[in-house]
Amino acid sequence: MLKVFPLIILAMLFNGCSKESDSGYMKKAEDELKKNNISEAVLSYENLIKEYPESPLAPQALSKLASLYQNKLVKGIDSPKSLSRAAELYREIFDKYPDSKEAPEGLFMSGFILANELSSYNEATATYNLFLENFPDHKLxxxxxxxxxxxxxxxxxxxxKKITSGK
Known part of the structure; x- marks a missing residue:
């Protein structure tokens, strides 16, 4: 037992040191995207968000993850579920990181997908109204x-409608 104990301690030390940094996860995700390994990129973005929720990279990772779902690039998920997941992730940017630079676009994109892809008009209306309430002067x-x-x-x-109203 005494001979095994140092090996256990050593294994625990190496295991503790192997945690990827937030920027490491982001770089890995981007590298995987370049190789068209979507599932590996998704995993890296998800790990960044889960392990580093306070990282300044987390809103960006959420946005990139949402974009993958919006563009239906994630395998094994049908179109409506993929779009629904994209809308959820875009909304999550605003909910968790309301002061981030990604928050306005995230909230807008959530409303856009809800309205134009999922025909969830009540939810889209609420989302757009929330956008206008929080970002009335935003370019969107x-x-x-x-x-x-x-x-x-x-x-x-x-x-x-535009012809009739003369706009």
């Missing part, structure tokens, strides 16, 4: 207002 505020005005309308209906 006019787009959020347009989305609210035209939600649920086909492109033809939007065009007809």
């Amino acid at each position: 505020a006019p787009a959020a207002k347009d989305e609210l005005e035209n939600m649920g309308l086909s492109p033809e209906q939007i065009l007809q």
Whole structure:
């Protein structure tokens, strides 16, 4: 037993030292994306978010992860679930990191996916209103207002509405 004990201690030390840094996870995710290893990139982003929730890289990792789901690049998940997951992740950026530079775009994208991809108009309306309440002067505020005005309308209906109103 005495001969095994130092080996156990040594193994525990090496195991404790092997934890990846937040920037290490981000670099690994980006490297995996370049190699088109989406599942490995997803895992690295998820590990960064889980292990370093206070990292300044966490909102960026959430945004990149959401984009992978939005673009339906994650294997083994159907389109509606992928889009739903993207909307959740984009919203999570605002919920967890409301002061981050990614928060406004995250909240807007959540509303956009809910309205235009998932036809969840009530939830999209609430999300766009929350966006406008928190970011009234953001560059996407006019787009959020347009989305609210035209939600649920086909492109033809939007065009007809603009022609009729003279805009």
